[in-house]
Amino acid sequence: MTTEAQYWHADPALLARYIAGALDAVTGASVEQHLSRCESCRRSVGPLLEPGLVDRTWAGIRDAVERPPLPHSLRLARRCGLPEPTAVLLAGAASLRSAWLVGAFLSLSFATLAAYVSGGTALAPFLLIAPLAPVLGVAAAYGPRQDPLEALVATAPYGRTRLILLRTLAVLVSVLPVTALLGLAVPGPPWLAAAWLGPALSLVPVLLALAGFVGPRAAATVVLLGWSSVVVASTRGGLDPAWPVEAGQQGVYLALAVAACAVIAIRLRIDRQRGVAL
Amino acid sequence: MGTIPTVTDAALVAALADGETGALRELYERHGAWLHARLLRRCNDREVVVEVVQDTFVALWKDARRFRHDGEVGAWLWGIAFRRMVSRLRSRRDVVLLPEWDVVTAPQRVLPSAEDQVLLGVEYGDLAPALRRLSPEFRSVVQAVVLDGLTTKEAGRLLGVRENTVKTRLHRAKAQLRAALTEPQEGWR
Amino acid sequence: MNVTRNTVELTGVGKRYGRKHALVDVDLTFDQGVTGLLGPNGAGKTTLLRIVATSIAADTGEVRLLGRDPHRAYADVTAVRRELGYLPQELGYPSDMTAFGFVEYVAVLKEWNDRERRTQEVRRVLDLVDLSDQATVRVGRLSGGQRRRVGLAQALLADPLLVVLDEPTTGLDPAQRADLRRTLSTLGHRSTVLLSTHQTEDVAALCERVVVLAGGTVRFDGAVTDMVATAAGRVWLADEPGDDALVSWQTGTGRHHVVGGTPPAGADPAEPTLEDAYLLMLGPDARRLRAPA
Numbered sequence: 063m064t065t066e067a068q069y070w071h072a073d074p075a076l077l078a079r080y081i082a083g084a085l086d087a088v089t090g091a092s093v094e095q096h097l098s099r100c101e102s103c104r105r106s107v108g109p110l111l112e113p114g115l116v117d118r119t120w121a122g123i124r125d126a127v128e129r130p131p132l133p134h135s136l137r138l139a140r141r142c143g144l145p146e147p148t149a150v151l152l153a154g155a156a157s158l159r160s161a162w163l164v165g166a167f168l169s170l171s172f173a174t175l176a177a178y179v180s181g182g183t184a185l186a187p188f189l190l191i192a193p194l195a196p197v198l199g200v201a202a203a204y205g206p207r208q209d210p211l212e213a214l215v216a217t218a219p220y221g222r223t224r225l226i227l228l229r230t231l232a233v234l235v236s237v238l239p240v241t242a243l244l245g246l247a248v249p250g251p252p253w254l255a256a257a258w259l260g261p262a263l264s265l266v267p268v269l270l271a272l273a274g275f276v277g278p279r280a281a282a283t284v285v286l287l288g289w290s291s292v293v294v295a296s297t298r299g300g301l302d303p304a305w306p307v308e309a310g311q312q313g314v315y316l317a318l319a320v321a322a323c324a325v326i327a328i329r330l331r332i333d334r335q336r337g338v339a340l
Numbered sequence: 341m342g343t344i345p346t347v348t349d350a351a352l353v354a355a356l357a358d359g360e361t362g363a364l365r366e367l368y369e370r371h372g373a374w375l376h377a378r379l380l381r382r383c384n385d386r387e388v389v390v391e392v393v394q395d396t397f398v399a400l401w402k403d404a405r406r407f408r409h410d411g412e413v414g415a416w417l418w419g420i421a422f423r424r425m426v427s428r429l430r431s432r433r434d435v436v437l438l439p440e441w442d443v444v445t446a447p448q449r450v451l452p453s454a455e456d457q458v459l460l461g462v463e464y465g466d467l468a469p470a471l472r473r474l475s476p477e478f479r480s481v482v483q484a485v486v487l488d489g490l491t492t493k494e495a496g497r498l499l500g501v502r503e504n505t506v507k508t509r510l511h512r513a514k515a516q517l518r519a520a521l522t523e524p525q526e527g528w529r
Numbered sequence: 530m531n532v533t534r535n536t537v538e539l540t541g542v543g544k545r546y547g548r549k550h551a552l553v554d555v556d557l558t559f560d561q562g563v564t565g566l567l568g569p570n571g572a573g574k575t576t577l578l579r580i581v582a583t584s585i586a587a588d589t590g591e592v593r594l595l596g597r598d599p600h601r602a603y604a605d606v607t608a609v610r611r612e613l614g615y616l617p618q619e620l621g622y623p624s625d626m627t628a629f630g631f632v633e634y635v636a637v638l639k640e641w642n643d644r645e646r647r648t649q650e651v652r653r654v655l656d657l658v659d660l661s662d663q664a665t666v667r668v669g670r671l672s673g674g675q676r677r678r679v680g681l682a683q684a685l686l687a688d689p690l691l692v693v694l695d696e697p698t699t700g701l702d703p704a705q706r707a708d709l710r711r712t713l714s715t716l717g718h719r720s721t722v723l724l725s726t727h728q729t730e731d732v733a734a735l736c737e738r739v740v741v742l743a744g745g746t747v748r749f750d751g752a753v754t755d756m757v758a759t760a761a762g763r764v765w766l767a768d769e770p771g772d773d774a775l776v777s778w779q780t781g782t783g784r785h786h787v788v789g790g791t792p793p794a795g796a797d798p799a800e801p802t803l804e805d806a807y808l809l810m811l812g813p814d815a816r817r818l819r820a821p822a
Contacts, residue, residue, distance in 0.1 A: 359670070
């Protein structure tokens, strides 16, 4: 639509009365009708309004438009008290994206269903997936293969280590409660519902420690293969379905976790390349 | 009369769709002020008006692609803004959503000033005095539907009446206006 | 934190990658002002900048940044990083981030925790690189030069005392380079700015001081004007290319620009440029750098 040349314009006094509300509806409507077609009269309205009002509105528009909205999960976390800068950092993390969470939830649900339907004999899927979900989430939280922001993260005061730990925590917080709830539906002795936590909480430090040497992808592959073989071996070997999480094994996982944390701590201390330890 | 071609509103909206805030700023410079004024005339709560204008431009930003280039950007913006305000204030009784038809203090009601005559003549022609003489029950539907651009359904919701009632009143209002136009004009026309 | 006279002190710094020596026994100090790092590909410019930016550690020698040893303790390196702005040579951008979102993310990494102040600062640096209107455009849809400017913007956050820019002029047109010059020279009043490039025009336009690196060693360290002076009397404009010239090419006027060697008959001495000095300094390698016009 082109603006037609207007041969008549509202004079400032009329506009002032319009804005002051001193015009009746019909006259006011005429002014409005005119304004909707006349660019220059529209521009004359600005100076007649309360000073600062239009600018104040613009500040709000600019804020809403410039800053991308946080993903839903983070908005929820903000309501629960997550500090704002932390939310901004997490918004850049891949593993919190809904797709990953939904995928993890779905696979866990299927595994739980399998265990439930089989009356407690087919525990392998659940025991396989439940500890691996957080591990894979943490590996994914490292970011794409060549994290585009790698160089900047490494040289920022916040610290790469701290960022990775933050993301790890975020993954654990988002995945563990869901898994725990699903674990309650798995038939078997009551301690089974929480027993998967043992390997889960020890495989994560193992992943972090290994990732410091060979990178997150290779580390994740190692952990994946290692845990899978434990679970598969237990089913093949005619052992109790819950063998991988029985008391004896839990002791091993605890020892592994302690060793992994020790490795991480030592590395942090001796590595000259500060902040690249993880 | 300028010889330099200025960017049209439609072109700005297209630039918006590409994500340029400069275009949004320019559109706001052109339309922000009068939207405030027109909304303020319907609602004297300034905070509400500020939020409505903000929401309108943010919606414009998000929906820029959907603008069909056959309409006026200004009218489109008013449509978004007024509907937003109506829905926001639905529950509040203390707020005016339709301007006063009779302004007690202004003497123009009886004797329109010279410039008002010109204005009315330009915009509404012969219709203006007929509009003035509309019966009260028709005024609000005419204001809502004809002047503010709501649909009959939306006007019904705003006025708290059924859509059919709005349609009937509108029909009768138009009949009244037509009748008024065929009568001989009094006074200054 | 007290700032010593020399912002950056490198003493006997060396770095090796397997068999290859990227840097050999480098002694340099940097202060306030804008310094250009010039050298062919593989000269060690990026390695040097990465050491100064605390991205990697030196193998040998001593490094002191802002009076601190970044290899000593985590607290020291963090203190240095608080005053550091770094634009790496290869910077990737998550394609679905907007320019504003990207710079804001880095601002949070730089511990700008107050949202209001952070927003103002992000807007300020985007304005410095003339990207205010593109703040909301996704980085994936920006041009190469615009992306480089986004990277530059994040390096300027908080007006750091130490600014390290690896090839900041890639993809910039002359007008944008002029803008960059203005920004950097203002910055240089208070901060130490180190930038690398292999274009002599960039150094001539942006820097007061120049360091020439080749093969991991420092070939020249001094003022730009001093470097140009080293080429005095060794550059001519002639009708034919010199036989033993280091390098020569034909200019738009038809005459030959001859650098080094003995002047051919009928040659007029020409005003040397930084490029001439650079070519002379690098000697036989110069032929590789200056492709026939």
